[in-house]
Amino acid sequence: MTEQEARRRAEEQRAAHRVPVGWRATAAQQRWIELPHGPPGEPAPVRDLLAWVVRFAEGIVWAELAVSDATGEVVRVERSR
Numbered sequence: 001m002t003e004q005e006a007r008r009r010a011e012e013q014r015a016a017h018r019v020p021v022g023w024r025a026t027a028a029q030q031r032w033i034e035l036p037h038g039p040p041g042e043p044a045p046v047r048d049l050l051a052w053v054v055r056f057a058e059g060i061v062w063a064e065l066a067v068s069d070a071t072g073e074v075v076r077v078e079r080s081r
Contacts, residue, residue: 001069003028006052009072010065014056017077019063023056033066035075051075 001009007028015021033051038044050069055062066076 001052001067001072003030003052005045005072006030006067006069007054009067010052010054010074012054013065013067013074017063017065017074019056019065022056022059023063025054026062027055030069033076040047049075 007025008037010028030050030052032048033053034046035049036044037047046075047073052069053064053066055064057063060080062080065074066078066080067073068075
């Protein structure tokens with residue numbers, strides 16, 4: 001997947017992950033991320049996954065959507081506090 005494809009996938013899925021319409025994509029970076037492989041909130045082994053991390057921001061607040069390089073699916077969402 002290219003950076004442009006990752007940005008497009010993140011744009012398509014932003015509403016489903018409650019990223020406000022007014023926020024713009026400010027960065028996209030391909031990196032390895034760790035994802036827990038088990039029930040949420042419980043200790044679990046992690047797996048490494050190659051993903052594009054696309055950051056949406058408005059001022060100092062942001063949300064990052066991690067898009068799987070293999071499937072194009074959003075696999076993790078992180079937000080500023």
